[in-house]
Structures are given as structure tokens and as C-alpha cells.
Amino acid sequence: MKVASAIEGARAVTPGPDKAIDSQTTEILAHFKGEKGELIPILQQVQQRFGYLPEQAMKRIAEFVHVPPSTVFGIGTFYAQFKLVPTGRNIVKICWGTGCYVRGAPRIISEMENKLGIKDGGTTPDLEYTLETVACFGSCALAPVVVVNDKVHGRMTPDAAKKLIDKKS
Numbered sequence: 817m818k819v820a821s822a823i824e825g826a827r828a829v830t831p832g833p834d835k836a837i838d839s840q841t842t843e844i845l846a847h848f849k850g851e852k853g854e855l856i857p858i859l860q861q862v863q864q865r866f867g868y869l870p871e872q873a874m875k876r877i878a879e880f881v882h883v884p885p886s887t888v889f890g891i892g893t894f895y896a897q898f899k900l901v902p903t904g905r906n907i908v909k910i911c912w913g914t915g916c917y918v919r920g921a922p923r924i925i926s927e928m929e930n931k932l933g934i935k936d937g938g939t940t941p942d943l944e945y946t947l948e949t950v951a952c953f954g955s956c957a958l959a960p961v962v963v964v965n966d967k968v969h970g971r972m973t974p975d976a977a978k979k980l981i982d983k984k985s
């Protein structure tokens with residue numbers, strides 16, 4: 817994703833200053849000295865606290881470590897561990913690696929997209945689910961694999977995958 821479109825995406829969900837984001841960012845920054853080398857650990861803590869990197873927090877971080885905001889947005893965009901928009905409380909990852917692909921991953925992905933009403937990388941409007949595809953979990957013997965909130969489910973079928981969601985609904 818390009819930095820400009822990522823920034824637009826972040827703006828779409830962060831319409832204005834939020835006192836809670838501001839105070840919690842201040843709380844996190846209090847544990848750091850304001851050095852450039854602290855940028856990634858700070859972003860990791862902010863990501864952990866909010867589940868994504870709010871634009872407002874990224875601007876504060878940029879000032880704190882004395883770098884342009886574009887540097888912070890660039891890092892937030894580059895590393896897969898960081899999200900610029902809120903993610904769901906439940907993260908559903910479907911393996912798209914070769915082993916899973918040949919054993920039926922495409923149907924699982926398409927049925928899960930239909931069930932949740934979102935596409936790969938999307939989040940349901942109620943922030944309950946985020947759907948992602950992943951290259952390979954390293955559990956190819958269990959293909960096709962679906963991971964829900966870090967719990968690995970192997971030898972999935974489209975119906976079994978949908979039941980994982982039903983259990984949580």
C-alpha cells in the first residue's frame with residue numbers, strides 16, 4: 817500500500833483528535849527518551865495498545881523522536897506487524913501457500929469472504945473480525961490451514977472454517 821493511500825485510510829477512521837488516544841500515547845511515550853532508535857519499539861507498544869496505529873498517535877510520535885511524520889507513516893506502512901486502520905477483535909488468517917492452495921484454500925477464502933461480507937484484508941463494520949491471507953504458516957502437513965487468534969486449525973473445509981466463526985458469534 818502506498819503511504820498516501822494508507823494515510824487516507826487512516827484519516828477515514830480517525831476523524832478528529834481523540835483525548836483517549838492522546839493520553840494513552842503520552843503514557844506510552846513516558847517510558848522512552850525521544851530517540852530515533854526507539855521508533856519501532858514505540859510503534860509496537862502503540863499497536864499493542866490500540867490494535868492499530870492511530871494517525872494522531874503517529875504525529876505525536878514523530879514530534880517525540882524528531883522525525884517527519886512521513887517517516888513514521890512509512891514505517892507503519894512497510895512492516896506487516898503494523899496496521900493503520902483498526903482491526904477486528906478476532907483475526908482470521910487463511911493460508912494461501914501452495915500446500916494449502918492445492919488442498920482447497922481458494923474455496924475456503926471465498927466462502928469466508930461471503931460469510932463475513934468482507935474481502936481479504938478487510939474488517940467487519942462491527943470490528944468483530946478481520947480476514948487476512950498469509951503466504952504459509954509452516955504447518956503444511958495440516959493443509960489447508962486456518963488460524964483464528966493464533967490458534968491453528970488444520971485440514972479445514974469451507975464448512976469447518978465457517979463453524980469456527982459461528983462458535984464465536
Ligand code: FES
Binds near residue numbers: 955
Ligand atoms: S502452505 Fe499452508 S501452511 Fe504451508
